[in-house]
Amino acid sequence: MKNKYLGMISLHLALLAGAYAETVFKEDFSASSETENASAVDGATTWTSRGSRPLLGVVGDTEGLKSGSSLKISKGFVYATFPDVTLNEGDALELSFRYRFAQPPQETGFPLRLGLYNATSGNPADGLSPGYWFMTNPAAEGGKSMVVYEEGTDGSPGGGSDFSALQDLFPGPAAGTTVSTFKWTILRSSGGSVDIATQTNDDAPVTRTDQGGKVTTFNAFAISIASMVNSEFLIDDIALNVIRKDKK
Ligand SMILES: [Ca+2]
Numbered sequence: 001m002k003n004k005y006l007g008m009i010s011l012h013l014a015l016l017a018g019a020y021a022e023t024v025f026k027e028d029f030s031a032s033s034e035t036e037n038a039s040a041v042d043g044a045t046t047w048t049s050r051g052s053r054p055l056l057g058v059v060g061d062t063e064g065l066k067s068g069s070s071l072k073i074s075k076g077f078v079y080a081t082f083p084d085v086t087l088n089e090g091d092a093l094e095l096s097f098r099y100r101f102a103q104p105p106q107e108t109g110f111p112l113r114l115g116l117y118n119a120t121s122g123n124p125a126d127g128l129s130p131g132y133w134f135m136t137n138p139a140a141e142g143g144k145s146m147v148v149y150e151e152g153t154d155g156s157p158g159g160g161s162d163f164s165a166l167q168d169l170f171p172g173p174a175a176g177t178t179v180s181t182f183k184w185t186i187l188r189s190s191g192g193s194v195d196i197a198t199q200t201n202d203d204a205p206v207t208r209t210d211q212g213g214k215v216t217t218f219n220a221f222a223i224s225i226a227s228m229v230n231s232e233f234l235i236d237d238i239a240l241n242v243i244r245k246d247k248k
């Protein structure tokens, strides 16, 4: 355990010497009461299910996450918003959380999708939001994963026909029902690209690059559970930080 954290700290220092971090939001659901089939859950921030479909719950996952209340997503699309974060060159957005599936996930392509994007229309669920998504198949050992750039033009958030994979695909976490940690670092490089590093558990981070650096402002985080019945996706200890290269 100690070595893992030391490793993470030294990676940070090497990458971002002189940088400082600002918390965008932190969520452990300790402020939420237990509930089933809600369309929105209020914790430190608000988690909203797309449309009026009641797909959210707050549960204590004593078998797995063991971290008090956690958010349960049965299906569909859930988002949280935050004030605009614009990355300057050398700045990075860091997302981390713990998760597991309470039931073994089904094999349905890329059913687990996580997005950080810019809800330019004001509605984070209308699909008109350019951003980046991680898409993975958590049902298969080493199931395929990808990072994609989504234009936000087709009304289907985290899917549809307006996204392109940042090559190449890579093996994803073998999630099953075990607890995993996920970490995403979106760095706006000095060369104008946006570099997206995906890390699950203690695996080496995998970096994919949007050469055009098309999205550098973010104000929404979404989780999409596509095409699965009764997925029972559980998530907790979500943190979003921005690492600034220079103080303003
Ligand atoms: Ca918790």
Ligand SMILES: [Ca+2]
Binding pocket: 127, 150, 152, 153, 154, 155, 156, 157, 158, 159, 160, 161, 162, 163
């Ligand atoms: Ca889309």
